[in-house]
Amino acid sequence: MYKKINFLQINASDLRWGASIAGYRFHKGLLKQGYGSRIICALKESTDEEVSSIIPGRFGYIPNALCGKFFNFLGFQSFGYPSSFFLKNSPWIKRWADVLILRNLHWWYFSISILPWLSKQIPLIWRIPDMWPITGKCIYPYECERWQQSCGRCPHLREYPGLVFDTSSFLLKRKERIYNNIRENLILVSPSRWLKDKIERSPLTKGLNCEVIASAVEQDLFKPGDKESCRRSLGFEQGEKVIM
Numbered sequence: 001m002y003k004k005i006n007f008l009q010i011n012a013s014d015l016r017w018g019a020s021i022a023g024y025r026f027h028k029g030l031l032k033q034g035y036g037s038r039i040i041c042a043l044k045e046s047t048d049e050e051v052s053s054i055i056p057g058r059f060g061y062i063p064n065a066l067c068g069k070f071f072n073f074l075g076f077q078s079f080g081y082p083s084s085f086f087l088k089n090s091p092w093i094k095r096w097a098d099v100l101i102l103r104n105l106h107w108w109y110f111s112i113s114i115l116p117w118l119s120k121q122i123p124l125i126w127r128i129p130d131m132w133p134i135t136g137k138c139i140y141p142y143e144c145e146r147w148q149q150s151c152g153r154c155p156h157l158r159e160y161p162g163l164v165f166d167t168s169s170f171l172l173k174r175k176e177r178i179y180n181n182i183r184e185n186l187i188l189v190s191p192s193r194w195l196k197d198k199i200e201r202s203p204l205t206k207g208l209n210c211e212v213i214a215s216a217v218e219q220d221l222f223k224p225g226d227k228e229s230c231r232r233s234l235g236f237e238q239g240e241k242v243i244m
Helices: 018-032 061-074 083-088 091-096 112-121 168-180 193-201 227-234
Strands: 006-013 036-043 051-053 099-102 124-127 186-190 210-212
Parallel strands (some): 036 051, 186 210
């Protein structure tokens, strides 16, 4: 007999910021396809009953964020979030979900030290949005290639998510220890072949199963149109060069 799969996403929010909105659209798409779908997030803004805040209460995210920022200031990125306690006691994780989808985890609401515990409860899919999971602290390291070795001596220390003290080498080794404990129950998803190549080159994630699943668009809304009529409606001349 067919069993409906229940998907649970962990994200920063449901309706604030681009990555969160993309996750919410995915949630609605799963429901439309007949799957079970729920979201646990740091900051809930919708009235959707299938979305829950990690810490109860409208302003529960505030102490979580402040505690995390304190550890971030000391150089311990992704440490010490009270949200870990609430996630370990979530009935949605313990008794409802069949698959857990991790999305944007960095900076202010989630401690990756909980990943080994989560992987023992439920299979994990991590949709990696940027390079933060494979670097010490950078979401994009520009010209720096030290993420392929040991990080340290970070040339972009103040870039988001910034550090006051250079603990990038320590943070990279910490991620390596955590990932080694979840390899058997983790699948990575990249939105692009470019990012998949970076993931496969990283010592942290080398050998892990990584699939490319491009971000979907609503084809009834985003579709090719007549260029001349588009130019007229936007007030551009027919021969004018336009860069978006």
